[in-house]
Amino acid sequence: MKALRALRTLSSKPRKTPLNPTFFHRFYAAQPQEDDSSHTPSLSDSENGSDSVFDSTHYDIPTISSDSKPKIPQKPTWNTKYRSKADELIDQKKKPDDLIFKNSSLAKKLLEAAVCLPSDDEDEEDEEEVVKEEDQKALSVGIIGAPNAGKSALTNYMVGTKVAAVSRKTNTTTHEVLGVMTKGDTQICFFDTPGITLSNRGCPYKDFKVRVESAWSSVNLYDVLIVIFDVHRHLTRPDARVIGLIKRMGAESHPIQKRVLCMNKIDLVEKKKDLLTVAEQFKDLPGYERHFMISGLKGSGVKDLTQYLMDQAVKRSWEEDPFIMTEEVMKNISLEVVRERLLDHVHQEIPYGIEHRLMDWKELRDGSLRIEQHLITPKLSQRKILVGKKGCKIGRIGMEANEELRSIFKRDVHLILQVRLK
Numbered sequence: 001m002k003a004l005r006a007l008r009t010l011s012s013k014p015r016k017t018p019l020n021p022t023f024f025h026r027f028y029a030a031q032p033q034e035d036d037s038s039h040t041p042s043l044s045d046s047e048n049g050s051d052s053v054f055d056s057t058h059y060d061i062p063t064i065s066s067d068s069k070p071k072i073p074q075k076p077t078w079n080t081k082y083r084s085k086a087d088e089l090i091d092q093k094k095k096p097d098d099l100i101f102k103n104s105s106l107a108k109k110l111l112e113a114a115v116c117l118p119s120d121d122e123d124e125e126d127e128e129e130v131v132k133e134e135d136q137k138a139l140s141v142g143i144i145g146a147p148n149a150g151k152s153a154l155t156n157y158m159v160g161t162k163v164a165a166v167s168r169k170t171n172t173t174t175h176e177v178l179g180v181m182t183k184g185d186t187q188i189c190f191f192d193t194p195g196i197t198l199s200n201r202g203c204p205y206k207d208f209k210v211r212v213e214s215a216w217s218s219v220n221l222y223d224v225l226i227v228i229f230d231v232h233r234h235l236t237r238p239d240a241r242v243i244g245l246i247k248r249m250g251a252e253s254h255p256i257q258k259r260v261l262c263m264n265k266i267d268l269v270e271k272k273k274d275l276l277t278v279a280e281q282f283k284d285l286p287g288y289e290r291h292f293m294i295s296g297l298k299g300s301g302v303k304d305l306t307q308y309l310m311d312q313a314v315k316r317s318w319e320e321d322p323f324i325m326t327e328e329v330m331k332n333i334s335l336e337v338v339r340e341r342l343l344d345h346v347h348q349e350i351p352y353g354i355e356h357r358l359m360d361w362k363e364l365r366d367g368s369l370r371i372e373q374h375l376i377t378p379k380l381s382q383r384k385i386l387v388g389k390k391g392c393k394i395g396r397i398g399m400e401a402n403e404e405l406r407s408i409f410k411r412d413v414h415l416i417l418q419v420r421l422k
């Protein structure tokens, strides 16, 4: 939500569609916060020992400067004898058959692509051009689905950076996050709605209620609504509530909004004909303009979906500056990245109970970032699990997060994570 607000302020123009005015419960804050540890019962040194702190300067982490040393282009390491044999097989000169020719040229292209360095043309493709306001097109897209359906993973894949924590547990989307994809003259803003669910496992009731209400109230405000569900789960353990959601959203076509149904996680479905059975089940719903079979995590089918969305964009000036990643957004990303690592490494229900705060954010003279975050646990036992033996768990979380932040922000990052008791 903070990211959302921060990005909105970039635009001097008032937003035409008021997007989701509802108050979202904030699980964590992106603003550096006052350390109120003075108000909490103080810990003895042994309880709050140095192993509860991860400090990236204590580890041998490569720096941007060490990375940027000129790289000598690597020569292929294959044995030339085998290479010429492979060439021979691929060419199949003695059998000029159409299919063989197609396969061999495809295989050759793949080989070439695998060994060649990115060309200057590809670099240029990534460069964004200034698009005049009168030429701009825009689209707002909401993604709705049951918890764990893969909304965050799909958003991340399409936007291309970490905007929402993805995890194995449900209800990880604790606030609405805006992802912006700008390609050519078109800008698409994605709204990753918090899960609509009838089960409140893993999150307190009050929070749960706010989330459900806010998700429903935002549904009608988007130009396009993606209704997403986990098709693998649907085939193995169909959930009546998910079927209810799909049917409800597709019951009748919306006067303005276009709705599409996305069957996600197709990579997990072994028998592909099972997908057709599911498609058949929902094919008569008049509310959906298109059906897509996708894997938001692996990317299959996402290109078609993205193209469909690009085609829906209308002449409207962009809401967001495509060139700027504001500090506010960076702060949120730093929290999301750490949270994602946390969810990956701590398999108990702990991540939902801890408070996650950004305590300090500084851009240093050399351009690097110093980021300090605190993980505050309600129980000592939880703090111990998070810290791990001699600090190995928090160390691992910190190392991985530091590395990822460095690659997202393209600068050196000095990350400090402190685990402490409430």
Ligand SMILES: Nc1nc2c(ncn2[C@@H]2O[C@H](COP(=O)(O)OP(=O)(O)OP(=O)(O)O)[C@@H](O)[C@H]2O)c(=O)[nH]1
Pocket (backbone or CB within 6 Å): 145, 146, 147, 148, 149, 150, 151, 152, 153, 154, 165, 166, 167, 168, 169, 170, 171, 172, 173, 174, 194, 195, 264, 265, 266, 267, 268, 294, 295, 296, 297, 298
């Ligand atoms: N194999 C596979 N796993 C996926 C796919 N999409 C998402 N996942 C996994 O499913 C889990 C849930 O994904 P999320 O993107 O966090 O789901 P969500 O709908 O945002 O979840 P909530 O925040 O709880 O509403 C994660 O472990 C993802 O890695 C997919 O296409 N294939």
